[in-house]
Amino acid sequence: MNKHYDTIVIGSGCGGSAAAALMSSLRHRTLLIEKNKAIGGRAALYEKDGFKLDHGHILARCDKGPHGEVLRLVGCADLMPGFSYSQNWPIRAWLGDRQIDLYPSLRRLFLTGKMGRVGRSIDMKAGEFIALARMAARQTFMSEREIEKFDQVDLKTFLSRYRHNPYFRVFLEGFSVGIFGSPVWEASAGEMIRIFRNVNRDLGAVGYPTNGEGVSAIPKAFIKAARRHGAEIMTGAEVQSIVIENGRATGVMVNGEKIAAERVISNAGIMPTVTRLAGAGHFESSYVRTISNLKYSCSGLSFKFALKKKITDYVWGFEIPFDVQKSYNDMIAGRRPDKFIVMFFASSNIDPGLAPEGCQTISCISGGPVVEPGTFDWSPWMRDIRSQIERMLPGINENIVFCKEDNPDHIAAFNGRFYGDAVGAAQTIDQMGDLRPSMVSPIKNLYHVGADVGWGGMATESATLSAIYLYDHFRRRLSNDHGCVL
Ligand SMILES: Cc1cc2nc3c(=O)[nH]c(=O)nc-3n(C[C@H](O)[C@H](O)[C@H](O)COP(=O)(O)OP(=O)(O)OC[C@H]3O[C@@H](n4cnc5c(N)ncnc54)[C@H](O)[C@@H]3O)c2cc1C
Numbered sequence: 001m002n003k004h005y006d007t008i009v010i011g012s013g014c015g016g017s018a019a020a021a022l023m024s025s026l027r028h029r030t031l032l033i034e035k036n037k038a039i040g041g042r043a044a045l046y047e048k049d050g051f052k053l054d055h056g057h058i059l060a061r062c063d064k065g066p067h068g069e070v071l072r073l074v075g076c077a078d079l080m081p082g083f084s085y086s087q088n089w090p091i092r093a094w095l096g097d098r099q100i101d102l103y104p105s106l107r108r109l110f111l112t113g114k115m116g117r118v119g120r121s122i123d124m125k126a127g128e129f130i131a132l133a134r135m136a137a138r139q140t141f142m143s144e145r146e147i148e149k150f151d152q153v154d155l156k157t158f159l160s161r162y163r164h165n166p167y168f169r170v171f172l173e174g175f176s177v178g179i180f181g182s183p184v185w186e187a188s189a190g191e192m193i194r195i196f197r198n199v200n201r202d203l204g205a206v207g208y209p210t211n212g213e214g215v216s217a218i219p220k221a222f223i224k225a226a227r228r229h230g231a232e233i234m235t236g237a238e239v240q241s242i243v244i245e246n247g248r249a250t251g252v253m254v255n256g257e258k259i260a261a262e263r264v265i266s267n268a269g270i271m272p273t274v275t276r277l278a279g280a281g282h283f284e285s286s287y288v289r290t291i292s293n294l295k296y297s298c299s300g301l302s303f304k305f306a307l308k309k310k311i312t313d314y315v316w317g318f319e320i321p322f323d324v325q326k327s328y329n330d331m332i333a334g335r336r337p338d339k340f341i342v343m344f345f346a347s348s349n350i351d352p353g354l355a356p357e358g359c360q361t362i363s364c365i366s367g368g369p370v371v372e373p374g375t376f377d378w379s380p381w382m383r384d385i386r387s388q389i390e391r392m393l394p395g396i397n398e399n400i401v402f403c404k405e406d407n408p409d410h411i412a413a414f415n416g417r418f419y420g421d422a423v424g425a426a427q428t429i430d431q432m433g434d435l436r437p438s439m440v441s442p443i444k445n446l447y448h449v450g451a452d453v454g455w456g457g458m459a460t461e462s463a464t465l466s467a468i469y470l471y472d473h474f475r476r477r478l479s480n481d482h483g484c485v486l
Helices: 014-025 066-073 106-111 115-121 126-140 144-148 155-162 166-180 189-201 214-228 270-282 285-292 324-332 379-392 408-415 459-476
Strands: 004-010 030-034 045-048 051-054 083-085 091-095 098-102 207-209 232-235 239-245 248-254 257-266 299-307 316-320 342-345 360-368 400-406 446-448
Touching (some): 004 014, 014 030, 014 066, 014 214, 014 257, 014 459, 030 257, 045 214, 051 214, 051 360, 051 400, 066 214, 066 459, 098 115, 106 115, 126 155, 126 189, 166 316, 166 324, 214 232, 214 459, 239 257, 239 270, 257 270, 270 285, 270 446, 316 379, 324 360, 342 379
Parallel strands (some): 004 257, 030 232, 091 316, 257 446
Antiparallel strands (some): 045 051, 083 207, 091 098, 239 248, 248 257, 299 360, 299 400, 316 342
């Protein structure tokens, strides 16, 4: 192994693996160091007994969004996995006391003129439907400059005109928690508009890879692209610290040895990078305070079910309690809500290669408070959520081969994070636009990528996008980094 690199990337989450592909394509001698054996961080794959289960769940716009953009930028579009798109999936939602079935799929319901039936099942009036269609049309054509004006407007205020229908309100409030891990009264309307605009422009194309690798197909494709461009990848090796000399990052320490580099890009999370890996003493105290006070998305409580037979045809489903606000407030305050916001994703219904023949894989997630690992008893939470999943998916309990339960402490440990947050630094009104932490650190030659610094949509997408912004920064030597300053 070379002992001097142009660029060292710490971590192989979507942000880190994208950064390795992009930087190596600029002919930087690049080394990526990942502490786990598996590539992908929160988008890694868990494999056991012939079952392949995701650490996280579905992706955003797949080949059309920033994930595809990275592979196109580095000339490796051929590495793009195939995708299945959500318009073709059967989806079931429980909104308060109503059950809504998009069956056999949204596309089929549209084509056969049956969307009216769905609207009626949640008492939606024609006028409300028209107002929504107008809003969707307006968002689809919004420019980035127009959207920026909404970055510091909360979603609740923005959507107040569309909240007459109680079930639509429940959906939007739950959607905000599901996508951002933040409630509508904190989440940025700008971020929601970006998601809807992009998804609308791609004709609703939210999707999932179909090459037998689950969501890990994305970071793995980035890693393959990085290798094509000559990058070296070290897995199962933890960076102990970032070496800072005379105010500059000059390399990293691994197994007690220094590996030198011109620059270090960390995907290890902004707080662990500043306080643990680099050391708070190298930064101004006001910067350390800002980073230490960052607000995070809610934490993730995750269940990966390996089942001996298929128990549901639905690919995607979620349950959102009628009083989402109370449920969220209870959850974030560390009180178990009467009903949790729970999402399931039956990945093997899309890609049978993820389970042995006749079997099924289902991942479920819910949220919890953001607390320091080891300070909270998650067991009653895991028990309650598991019971709720059993009510949503009858038969799941009787058919378990195994269920891997990951509470936020596991998620934090696996990904080297301070907290077991599901998404990253919250995309809330007080942390968007100019208030978002920058990819460029105050220490010379030290940079950040990942969902803590990224913005511009759903979690994995924002992580990947942060690497594209950094690539632009290096390629064009921009004097500012897209207006994102700390
Ligand atoms: C249960 C769950 C469900 C989710 N569902 C979705 C979803 O449906 N859609 C969606 O878009 N997003 C989802 N997310 C969120 C999404 O997975 C994350 O926001 C995104 O993957 C974060 O990527 P990242 O680049 O910030 O880095 P991470 O994925 O956090 O990766 C960081 C990497 O750095 C490595 N690392 C850390 N410290 C060191 C060190 N010292 N040395 C070497 N390596 C180190 C870690 O091991 C890790 O591999 C979900 C997350 C969870 C947990």
